[in-house]
Amino acid sequence: MSETLAVMIVYPIVEHINPFKAAADDYRAKVNRLTGFANNALKKHSNSIDENAISDYLTAFLHEQKSRNGGDGFTDPQLMRALLDFFVAGTETISTSTLWALLFLIHYPEIQKKLYDEINFISDNKESDIEWNDHTNCPYTNAFIQEVFRCRPVTPLGLQRMTAKDVELEGYFIPKGTPVMGNIWSVHHDPKHWKNPEAFQPERHLNEEGDFIFSNKIIPFCIGARVCPGEKLARMEMFFLITNLVKNFEFSSDPSSPKLPEMTDGVKGFLYTPHHYKIVAKARI
Numbered sequence: 265m266s267e268t269l270a271v272m273i274v275y276p277i278v279e280h281i282n283p284f285k286a287a288a289d290d291y292r293a294k295v296n297r298l299t300g301f302a303n304n305a306l307k308k309h310s311n312s313i314d315e316n317a318i319s320d321y322l323t324a325f326l327h328e329q330k331s332r333n334g335g336d337g338f339t340d341p342q343l344m345r346a347l348l349d350f351f352v353a354g355t356e357t358i359s360t361s362t363l364w365a366l367l368f369l370i371h372y373p374e375i376q377k378k379l380y381d382e383i384n385f386i387s388d389n390k391e392s393d394i395e396w397n398d399h400t401n402c403p404y405t406n407a408f409i410q411e412v413f414r415c416r417p418v419t420p421l422g423l424q425r426m427t428a429k430d431v432e433l434e435g436y437f438i439p440k441g442t443p444v445m446g447n448i449w450s451v452h453h454d455p456k457h458w459k460n461p462e463a464f465q466p467e468r469h470l471n472e473e474g475d476f477i478f479s480n481k482i483i484p485f486c487i488g489a490r491v492c493p494g495e496k497l498a499r500m501e502m503f504f505l506i507t508n509l510v511k512n513f514e515f516s517s518d519p520s521s522p523k524l525p526e527m528t529d530g531v532k533g534f535l536y537t538p539h540h541y542k543i544v545a546k547a548r549i
């Protein structure tokens with residue numbers, strides 16, 4: 265299904281013939297369900313808006329909309345669009361990155377052990393739950409997440425954009441209206457920059473002292489003026505997801521399956537996702 269959608273993104277004209285038509289209808293039905301869900305959330309929030317307790321995006325938007333009398337772009341259709349963006353762009357990306365991360369954990373138990381040791385040390389030395397501030401003391405966790413982003417960017421070709429005017433780039437002429445996609449995958453797997461680029465090695469992001477090295481050559485959120493607006497949130501979400509999952513569970517592969525799930529290839533669609541796999545999550549005592 266997702267391969268069919270990917271073809272339609274590049275060649276929208278095919279949406280009138282099967283199997284693309286069926287996929288497009290299915291997609292529209294899902295978007296309608298999501299719109300219904302967002303509408304219900306909107307109604308609930310509108311009925312109980314407490315201006316002194318702005319606890320989420322929806323309430324903040326409604327508050328702003330009221331104070332600006334619906335001006336400055338604070339309109340109902342804009343709010344609906346933003347809510348759908350949160351769901352579509354903000355959840356599948358995170359859950360897919362987490363699925364890749366779990367897959368690497370079961371393939372490399374020694375990496376999982378190192379992660380656990382670091383996270384356990386941090387959480388043992390504090391009273392409260394893991395907080396965002398802790399990420400500066402988790403070099404191996406940061407290296408692991410950065411390596412997941414490098415090896416398996418969930419949008420290997422970014423999002424399709426279009427040139428707003430004629431452009432000259434590195435000697436190439438790109439006319440106005442040309443669809444353009446950024447090849448994130450090739451940047452992340454460039455052998456000129458990465459030694460053994462196909463290998464999953466969090467250590468490559470640590471220096472000799474064991475400090476984390478942030479790389480601006482790893483661009484899962486793309487770059488430039490239209491970079492993913494959810495980048496900061498996504499980085500925090502990934503940190504909280506990985507630390508809490510590894511702290512509370514030990515992951516291993518399905519014992520009834522003769523081999524480990526496929527890791528070197530995934531499903532290439534709108535997002536690049538792992539093939540379906542089973543996993544055992546054993547609660548740590």
Ligand code: HEM
Pocket residue numbers: 349350353354355357358361417418419422423424425484485486487488490491492493494495497498
């Ligand atoms: C691992 C997580 C995520 C990855 C890898 C990711 C990646 C990307 C990429 C590559 C783009 C295209 C940027 C470009 O064309 O330059 C994008 C766009 C976008 N992302 Fe994310 N994203 C993630 C999480 C999120 C989250 C958590 C949100 C919001 C809650 C979000 C909201 C958006 C939106 C609204 C756009 C479209 C922006 C536009 O059209 O200008 N993303 N994302």
